[in-house]
Amino acid sequence: MKKLILIFIIGCTFLINNGCVNQLANIAKNNPQSQQQPQPKTELDLLTEKANKGDVDAQLELGLLYYNGEKLKQDLNKAFSYFEKAAKQGNSEAQFNLGVCYIDGKGIKKSEFNGVQWLKKAADQGHPIAIQAYNLAIQQLKDLEVKANKGSSEAQLAIGLYYFNYGYPEGDFTKSFNYLDKAARQNSGPAQYFLATQYM
Numbered sequence: 588m589k590k591l592i593l594i595f596i597i598g599c600t601f602l603i604n605n606g607c608v609n610q611l612a613n614i615a616k617n618n619p620q621s622q623q624q625p626q627p628k629t630e631l632d633l634l635t636e637k638a639n640k641g642d643v644d645a646q647l648e649l650g651l652l653y654y655n656g657e658k659l660k661q662d663l664n665k666a667f668s669y670f671e672k673a674a675k676q677g678n679s680e681a682q683f684n685l686g687v688c689y690i691d692g693k694g695i696k697k698s699e700f701n702g703v704q705w706l707k708k709a710a711d712q713g714h715p716i717a718i719q720a721y722n723l724a725i726q727q728l729k730d731l732e733v734k735a736n737k738g739s740s741e742a743q744l745a746i747g748l749y750y751f752n753y754g755y756p757e758g759d760f761t762k763s764f765n766y767l768d769k770a771a772r773q774n775s776g777p778a779q780y781f782l783a784t785q786y787m
Contacts, residue, residue: 631658638669646673647681654684654693667694674705682709683717699724700752735766743770744778751785 628636631652637645650669653662667688673681682705688694689702703724709717728749734742747766750759770778 638672641672641676643673643676643678643681646670646676647678647684650681650684654688663688663694665694674708677712679709679712679714679717682706682712683714683720686717686720699749735769738769738773740770740773740775740778743767743773744775747778748781 634645634649634652638649646669650666650673652658653669654666655661667685670681670685670688674685686702686705686709689698689705691697691702703721706717706721706724710721728746731742731746731749735746743766747763747770750763750766764782767778767782771782
């Protein structure tokens with residue numbers, strides 16, 4: 588038994604000294620069967636490629652996956668980005684989702700004005716939920732304006748700030764000033780402060 592072990596050790600030493608181990612390693616390294624094959628693309632990889640090439644349906648689907656955190660980690664910024672790409676191509680579902688992102692401030696700085704504009708684009712294409720949401724937003728503004736015209740200083744402040752910040756429907760600083768002035772004359776501290784800081 589000792590002779591076998593001794594022969595084995597001598598044989599290994601001979602192989603190492605003559606570079607046989609390195610040659611065997613090089614053969615294995617260069618053997619195509621021993622190299623790792625590239626991983627096949629996943630469904631998500633293929634979807635991302637299509638979305639990045641401009642496929643509107645893929646952009647919408649990827650936006651929804653990122654928004655809901657399905658099959659991948661939730662990323663509202665990426666969701667917004669893909670919704671925006673599809674929305675700019677005229678996809679009403681993406682326009683609706685983009686409007687919701689703006690209104691809720693998800694993936695983008697909150698902007699009710701921009702949100703309502705995207706809801707309107709989706710509603711104009713017949714998107715049923717966008718039609719309801721847009722009509723509700725417009726009705727709320729109208730109700731607020733009615734209250735403001737009846738003398739509610741809170742409504743005057745709110746609608747004045749809305750006209751100032753969002754310019755609904757098209758930047759109207761005259762209306763903003765008029766409503767804020769009415770609220771300030773009724774001793775609305777926030778309206779007085781706002782006017783003082785804007786018009787000093």
